Structure formats: structure tokens, C-alpha cells
Amino acid sequence: MRVYLDHNAGTPLDPKVLAAMSETLADMPGNPSSSHQFGRAARARLEQARAQVAALVKVQPRQVVFTSGGTEANNFALHAVSAQRPLGRLAVSAIEHPSVLEPARALAQAAGWSLDLIAADGEGRVSAQALQAALRPETRLVSVMLANNETGVLQPVAELAERARAAGVAMHTDAVQAAGKLEVDFEACGVQLMTLSAHKIYGPKGAGALIFDKSLEIAPLLHGGGQEHGLRAGTENIAAIVGFGVAAELAAERLGEQARLQRLRDQLQAQLQRHRQVTVFAANAPRLPNTLQFAVAGLDGETLLMQLDKAGIAVSSGSACASGSSEPSHVLLAMGVDAELARGAVRVSLGRDSTQADIDRLLAVLAEKIEWLNQAAQVAGW
Numbered sequence: 001m002r003v004y005l006d007h008n009a010g011t012p013l014d015p016k017v018l019a020a021m022s023e024t025l026a027d028m029p030g031n032p033s034s035s036h037q038f039g040r041a042a043r044a045r046l047e048q049a050r051a052q053v054a055a056l057v058k059v060q061p062r063q064v065v066f067t068s069g070g071t072e073a074n075n076f077a078l079h080a081v082s083a084q085r086p087l088g089r090l091a092v093s094a095i096e097h098p099s100v101l102e103p104a105r106a107l108a109q110a111a112g113w114s115l116d117l118i119a120a121d122g123e124g125r126v127s128a129q130a131l132q133a134a135l136r137p138e139t140r141l142v143s144v145m146l147a148n149n150e151t152g153v154l155q156p157v158a159e160l161a162e163r164a165r166a167a168g169v170a171m172h173t174d175a176v177q178a179a180g181k182l183e184v185d186f187e188a189c190g191v192q193l194m195t196l197s198a199h200k201i202y203g204p205k206g207a208g209a210l211i212f213d214k215s216l217e218i219a220p221l222l223h224g225g226g227q228e229h230g231l232r233a234g235t236e237n238i239a240a241i242v243g244f245g246v247a248a249e250l251a252a253e254r255l256g257e258q259a260r261l262q263r264l265r266d267q268l269q270a271q272l273q274r275h276r277q278v279t280v281f282a283a284n285a286p287r288l289p290n291t292l293q294f295a296v297a298g299l300d301g302e303t304l305l306m307q308l309d310k311a312g313i314a315v316s317s318g319s320a321c322a323s324g325s326s327e328p329s330h331v332l333l334a335m336g337v338d339a340e341l342a343r344g345a346v347r348v349s350l351g352r353d354s355t356q357a358d359i360d361r362l363l364a365v366l367a368e369k370i371e372w373l374n375q376a377a378q379v380a381g382w
């Protein structure tokens with residue numbers, strides 16, 4: 001039995017997405033910048049996808065710039081503002097994905113910017129007070145994600161954006177994990193920049209978007225042929241973008257299915273919490289409906305991941321990008337979790353294809369591991 005419970009790392013392609021992409025790859029030779037009929041056909045398909053992605057977050061199509069994924073869009077967001085403003089400070093939450101934290105650090109190391117990390121509380125939330133404490137007169141950009149990829153914790157972005165606006169500072173939010181799982185409304189968030197990624201919403205890997213407020217002056221990421229409103233040059237990856245568009249439309253239509261995932265997740269959580277060795281992180285915070293992060297005291301997360309993998313179950317230890325290293329998750333450390341316990345972190349993220357049988361199988365294998373731990377502890381007289 002193969003059980004895939006790592007949807008926050010990547011989702012399977014929706015069959016309708018695959019069909020649209022295959023058709024585009026097979027039948028669309030034109031470059032969308034060409035003015036002949038083949039070019040016009042490609043342009044029409046590109047603009048249809050732009051409208052579909054725009055609709056997912058309720059913006060105008062011209063506010064969408066396609067990128068090669070969430071990582072590029074996050075790098076773009078920091079570049080878009082930092083290249084346009086006098087040197088100053090960036091305020092970035094301590095729990096951001098590395099694709100926000102690392103470009104922010106790079107700007108601080110190489111380009112003369114200063115970086116202020118905004119603290120998270122014990123439940124993984126970034127409060128308005130924490131943002132206020134990080135803001136300085138020279139702060140030019142705030143970046144706080146809509147939902148954390150590890151814990152699933154939702155951030156009060158609209159409230160934070162209000163603080164940023166009052167201080168005259170632009171705000172970016174990484175909505176990669178929230179989009180497709182919750183209703184996301186760009187205007188209601190109050191931000192000027194937002195990141196999306198296709199492969200978290202049953203679209204292809206290697207496609208994403210930066211959504212921008214028309215009133216914000218932003219610097220182009222790539223210079224060249226003037227594609228993407230002159231902001232991101234390069235011939236567009238039409239098939240991936242078409243797939244992203246279809247995935248976005250389906251995601252909006254299927255939001256209602258998240259309630260079923262939340263019931264499965266809550267059931268998993270309740271069962272896990274019956275074991276005294278299990279800690280569920282941010283258990284009381286508002287979270288994505290599909291995400292659960294926990295640790296079993298005495299078990300290393302990477303080892304548990306391998307054991308589950310042997311049993312045919314795919315989960316993640318910390319974030320996908322950090323797995324393979326035994327460093328404890330920066331998100332959990334920022335929440336004040338003890339480093340030893342943080343090293344045990346395992347993330348389960350459900351998706352459209354997840355079933356009760358998947359949860360039962362995971363619980364059965366975990367119960368075996370915990371029983372084994374108990375017996376080992378008895379033998380050792382712990």
C-alpha cells in the first residue's frame with residue numbers, strides 16, 4: 001500500500017491539468033509574442049491562464065506576473081521593492097520559507113540592506129505587536145506568509161498589513177500554501193505583493209506567479225524582450241502556465257473539499273494525542289485544514305520518516321527543502337520549541353486523494369513505533 005501524505009511538498013497533477021498541458025505541448029508551436037495566427041493562439045491561451053489565476057485570488061489579470069515558481073516569485077517580491085527604493089531595512093518573519101529568508105539575507109549581506117526578523121509566538125503566530133516592534137523608520141518592506149508550510153499556522157496578514165500601511169511600508173505575503181486550501185482575496189489581505197505556486201494546487205512544478213498592486217512601483221526581475229508587462233522577460237513556459245491556470249480554476253471550484261480533509265486531520269490529531277510521547281505543534285492555533293506537525297519524544301524525525309517510508313507512507317520531516325539535513329526546523333525554534341523535540345518533527349499533509357484508510361495505516365504504523373519505544377524504555381529502566 002502506497003500512502004502519500006506530503007501534499008504541502010507537492011501535489012499530483014490533476015488529470016484535467018495534464019490534459020490541458022499535453023494539448024498545449026502538442027498543438028501550440030507559436031510564441032505568444034509573435035503576431036501571426038500561431039502566436040496569437042498561444043497569446044490567447046496565456047491570457048486565459050492569467051485570468052484563471054487572477055480569479056483565484058480575486059484580482060485583475062494584469063496584476064499577475066508568471067514566474068518559474070514560488071521561489072522565484074518570493075525572490076522577485078524582495079527584488080521588486082529593494083531595487084526601487086533607497087537602501088533601508090527589510091522586516092521578514094522568522095518563520096518564512098527559505099525562499100524569502102535567504103534572498104532577504106543575501107540582500108543584507110551583499111547589497112547593504114538590513115534585516116529585522118519578526119518574532120513568532122509559541123503557537124507559531126506573528127502578532128501585530130511583534131511586527132510593530134520590528135518596524136523602523138527605514139523599513140521598506142514587510143514579508144509575512146499567509147500560512148506556514150510546516151505547522152500550517154495561519155497568520156493575521158490583514159491585520160499586519162494594516163500596521164504596515166500605517167507605517168507607509170509595502171507588504172508581501174507568501175500565499176503558496178494557503179491558496180487552494182482557503183479562500184484567498186488579495187484586496188482583503190491588504191498587501192501589495194503576493195506569491196503563488198502551481199504545484200501546491202495540483203498544477204505542474206516550475207510555475208508560479210507574483211501578484212502585485214497596480215499602484216506599487218516595482219523593478220523588473222529579468223530584462224529582455226519585455227514579456228510579462230516588462231517585469232519578467234523571457235518566452236513564457238506556456239504549457240506550465242496553462243496547467244497552472246486550469247489548476248487555479250479547479251482549486252477555486254473544489255475549496256469545499258477541504259472540510260473532509262480537516263475532519264481526517266482532526267481525527268489523526270486526536271488519536272496521536274492519546275500517546276503521552278506525542279506533541280502536536282501549534283495544536284490550538286488556526287491552521288490549514290490539511291496540515292499536522294508532530295514529534296514523538298525520543299524519536300528523530302528523519303529516522304521516523306525513513307521508517308514510515310519503508311512502510312510505504314510518505315511524510316516530511318520539517319519542510320521539504322530542509323529535509324536531508326538534521327538541523328532542527330527554524331520554524332519550531334522560532335516558536336521556542338526545544339531543539340531536541342524539534343529534531344523529531346514530522347509533517348503530515350493531506351490532499352484530495354487522502355482517505356480514511358491512509359490515516360488508519362499511518363496510525364497503525366506509528367502505534368507500532370511508539371510501542372517499540374515504550375518497550376525499549378522499560379528494558380532500559382527509563
Ligand SMILES: Cc1ncc(COP(=O)(O)O)c(C=O)c1O
Nearest residue numbers: 069070071097099149176177197
Ligand atoms: C510557503 C512556501 N513558499 C514558497 C515555496 C517555494 O515554491 P516553489 O516550490 O514553487 O519554488 C514553498 C514550497 O515548498 C512553500 O511551501
